[in-house]
Amino acid sequence: EVHLVQSGAEVKKPGESLRLSCMTSGFSFTSYWVGWVRQMPGKGLEWMGIIYPGDSDIQYNPSFQGQVTISADKSISIAYVQWSSLKASDSAMYYCVRQSGRKLVPDYWGQGTLVTVSS
């Protein structure tokens, strides 16, 4: 059974750095795309980007490129998204997702990680 288990909720101050993790199991981590979707409070879903751990190929949404870094450690089947300097506007729920192909959309979702950025 496919599982995507995300790290816990975070409360940060503007300017701080952050890394979220997504522990995966139940599928071959190096044969699928894993990525992140943002949902701001009361809003819809935004596709941030995906990584193919098999060769570290990454596809970013231009709206998020330069704002976040997506990475993966294939030795432990964990994907990450990180920020070097958070803004209040980064406050949102972030979902880890799996995709069966690069030009597809998610099939499995993690439980979500709530990030709150406030001074």
Place this chain on the structure above:
Amino acid sequence: QSVLTQPPSVSAAPGQKVTISCSGSSSSIGNNYVSWYQQLPGTAPKLLIYDNDKRPSGIPDRFSGSKSGTSATLGITGLQTGDEADYYCGTWDSSLSVGVFGGGTKLAVL
């Protein structure tokens, strides 16, 4: 503003049928597979339909999907109060090279 357009809300009585539309373009729905997701209050989205009209294992056949041209439709029959949720369509956009979602449709089962 979302690349895919959905109605903000739909409603129907228990036991009835409802459809939710999702309108895109030739670069999105017109040339790519559509998925549909159900997001119950306070939970993560769950895949309901993939590849336009296929249901994952465990999804009841009350849920159906179809696609025609640059639009897609989710149908739900035999509505139950437990179906009250936000529903999202999603697809790849070949021009933007990103995954895109509709703005979501809130279903009320009155």
